[in-house]
Amino acid sequence: MSVYSDLKNILANNNSFILTTHVNPDGDAIGSVMAMYLILKKLDKQVRVINYSPTPYFLSFLDPENIIELFNPERHSAPIRDADVFIAIDFNTPSRLSRMGEEFSKRAGINVCIDHHQNPQPVFQHLFVDTSLSATGHILYNFIEDTKIVEIDYDIAVNLYTAIMTDTGSFRFERTTPEVHHIAAKLIEIGVSPVKVFAAVYDQNTPGKLSLLSEALASIRLYGENNEVGVMVVTAGSLNRYGIDEADTEGFVNFIMSLASVRIGVKFIELAKGCKVSLRSKGKIPVNELAAKYGGGGHINAAGIRLRENKYTDVFEQVIQDAIEMIKMNGVK
Structure with a gap:
């Protein structure tokens, strides 16, 4: 049985989802949260992405349809409380939500954490954490491959590639393993252009x-x-x-x-x-x-x-x- 079977069942057996990532999101945060959004849309689920911080301009290419909503207490408190499932992506403690954490604490539904950082807080019923992996995008790639929950198309691939590329320092940090390069190669085969992704992230200086x-x-x-x-x-x-x-x-x-x-x-x-x-x-x-x-x-x-x-x-x-x-x-x- 896959280590991700429980996550697959959570996605399959619930209907409404709120996704979020940490304050001041980086490439792994935005890439991973958008990849999960696309997975859930393929499953015909009701899903919203609500972040506390704006998306950095150099990552806006990952959200061309402006799916990500900027947290507003009046507009978002009820959806956050009432969703079947709340998925925290690329962080593992409510303090990384800033004031959104107050609404998270009022939830009675299923709370999931998908992350690769150490010392997750005991506020999630379901933890899918692997600190040995290069990025949260790496975890999501493994989840899709292990469970075959959806097919990785170009849109998912470019988000996963960006997540992994940025969190490995463009494939130079310590956890850049042979497996990471194999994953990158598979995403490139799907159609991701390393040149275009690198330029979109790093060649946007002012x-x-x-x-x-x-x-x-x-x-x-x-x-x-x-x-x-x-x-x-x-x-x-x-x-x-x-x-x-x-x-x-x-x-x-x-x-x-x-x-x-x-x-x-x-x-x-x-x-x-x-x-x-x-x-x-x-x-x-x-x-x-x-x-x-x-x-x-x-x-x-x-x-x-x-x-x-x-x-x-x-x-x-x-x-x-x-x-x-x-x-x-x-x-x-």
Whole structure:
């Protein structure tokens, strides 16, 4: 029996579905939620996608018909509460829903989580989680292949490919396995163009974004005895000056990781309310454990923190010190 048999039965035996993903969605989030939407439409189900955050402009090609709705309490509270099934995609804790979490907590129906992050919260009756896989899109591909619930057409394929491509850093992160490349090859055979998908996601920069990147790169400072912690700061003033959303800074932290001495990269983003911290690491340094100390989470090599009541200056020095200590604890010199 497939490990996904229960998920197949949930989709088959219920009629109304609400799909959502986490705040500030990335390529895996949008690609996966749209792939599940298309699966359910093929099954003639009633399905809505309601997200708390807008879709980043560089991912809008995945939703050409504007299926994704932006959460509005007056319009969406009742549908969220009353749907037969609520499916959380690419996250595993209600805190990643922001204020949508209040409506989720009032539900009496079936709640499902499909995700590849660690430490899922015990608020879902059904968990389809595999932390060993490259992306939530990878899980959905396996689900379709194992259960044969639908045929993967071009529309599903392009969403799954985008999900996997973005969450593997264009097929260069640690969990880029032979299986991942086999999946990508099959999706390309269906008709996905790697050139077009890459261009749609990564070649949509604006002059403002490049100016912001220039400032962010100039802010990089190195800490630790061997310059093993790299830190970047993006201020609210810079975001406002260039008219850039925080989602546009998604890949900035990777520039820190290109420095030979760096083992942990930290990006602080100053927001109108609080701050956001992105963490990256090399090797087996578990930055998800560092993030958990501040109420965040993620993967071993990629994690994040969202602090709504603190300025980045409130935690700046402590996060850096924690990063240095984590490197020492993991025996990295």
